Amino acid sequence: MSNVFRELLKKVGSGNHTGENLTRAEVATATRMMLLGEATPAQIGAFLIAHRIRRPTGEELAGMLDAYDELGPKLQPIAWAHPVIVFGIPYDGRTRTAPIAPVTALLLAAVGQPIIMHGGDRLPTKYGLPLVEIWQGLGIDWTSLPLSKTQQVFEQTGVGFVYTPLHFPLTKTIWEYRDQLGKRPPLATMELIWCPYAGDAHIIPGFVHPPTEAMFRVALGLRGVTKFTLVKGLEGSCDLPRDRTAIIALSVPNAPIEIERLLLAPHDYGFTTKNVPLGSTEELVAGIHEVLAGKSGELMQTALWNGGFYLWQSGICPDMRSGIVKAQELFTSGAVAAKLQQLSKVVNSLFQPV
Template sequence: MITLLKEVGRGKRGARDLTYEESLRAAEEILSLRATPAQIGAFFIAERIKMESVEELEAFVDVCRQSAYRLPSQEGIDCAGPYDGRKKSFYATFACSFVLAAAGLPVTLHGTASLPPKWGITLHDLLGQIGIQPDSLEREDWIRASKETGVLYVPAEEWCPPLKALRPIREELGMRTVLNTAEKLIDYSHSPYLVFGVYHNTVFDRLSRLMTKLNYRKSLIVQGTEGSEDLFIDRPTRTYIVENGIATLHVVNPETLGLDTPIPETVWTAASQISVTEEVLRGEADMAFMHQVLLNAAYRLHHADRAGSVEEALYICKALLESGDAWNTYTKWRSLLAR
């Protein structure tokens, strides 16, 4: 580990990217905790300064996957948002998941209790508001609920134990590390489709090459709200579509679909997130949130090849909200998991 540290820790000009094989050794040392806390912290900081290469990210994803419990393919979509949560935006992806499941597209969500650097509201917090305690349920409970409803939630630190073991170091560092990317790509249900949130468009090229190496059938990289996978409803969103090794820039403009809507000022807490989520699924929410869920659900349904166009997908998703099918999927899922 010391030899590898010397390569990445020589400073901005002297540091070099590790090869995939070297990165694999580093990831194995870190995720097994054979490296010391000081070495792990130093590596994370050095990588943060240097910026992780595609090969380094790939190695950490591969070792995380080897360390995790993963289900057989559900032929669905993995929604990969930041584990450090939200502070000032609506969790459209949560409501969206039940619309997609009602449409017959399996959905995988995953997360943990809040992490740095944002320390925001997480999916874990939302589940707690509806009586679901993510870290106290058995793996079989989540799997049963997913089989009956089409929505799988994975408490990542339970299904990938090294993430739990490394939490204290990440909390002490208080900054983004290579794990902030790798943990979102563990792909717990071997999903062929991915929607992945990023903060900065400067990482589009690097991540599109990574998605190709990870063999997703189709990936949608979104520079969304607070670095999430959620498309904006009040302005255009930059995305990259990665398919067959080719990455294409695509700007999603809600105005072209007649959906652009100003977002009302809202103080977001876990309770208000759930309140708005349930209003959306009942068809009673402010139009901005209704439109944001429709836009995101439609693009994901089309992305997963379940609709011939975004317009067709919008029609499908709108009907599922109006009929109550999305709400019924949500209430069934909640009843299966709440204690």
């Protein structure tokens, strides 16, 4: 048993009247000890569920990020015209609505906007469809690429994927606890704003509950992150919804925790107000190929809605409407499909014997 961890656990688990918030340094220590197995299984399980019940503070999220930065992987900086976008999407995947983020990534990379994603396999608590399986359906297997080769792919194509089971295996134990507890611990919230990139980045996490947005702002401010976009997206992702007004928070230059509120209604831009339901993975991949071929349909509407927004927010286009027009051009011209072909060629070349 770790007596150091025991004292931290006592603070988190003492209830509403005597419990205490941990400092940033204390949470960094606790996170480090859990990842390295320096706390006992009983201590780790108790800490995770107690912290889940009490809910984390923004300062505590910053401490978790400190530990991830110390122990976790990072893709190295490359000279780009635009800050690298890092999408933060729930690791336990999607179960109800069709994900579009891989298409958005290809679209952005096709016009020189680099993007990084991160995550793993089907994981608790939802065991939903993860990004890595969508990429595999598109012919891109990130699961066997060591970080050095992922770096090569990122440098050549502008698309990177940090696959945590291989690149950050210390997190595996935490996933086992999540399965046993049946609840997401606050580490799952932190993962949305984790940045596995060592250079200038634009952090774009999704979230579900409004209090999470406030925690993100505090944590990112403490960490010195000046460029972020927070999206109340589909199932906690950064995919914009079509069945309701999209609620977005934009960072304000030189004001770390201030935001500019942005509300986008799909019908104002000519989109139908419904989300595309998630069927089988095969159906989704087939639908994505139709989008890449420039074919119209509901998934194309989702791709244009998201593509237009992110082309605007990355500075490629001056506003939302011009972003939507640009996205349409990129799909119909075959530019996004060509980016997928390039990515596939580069990834597959790295599997060939030297």
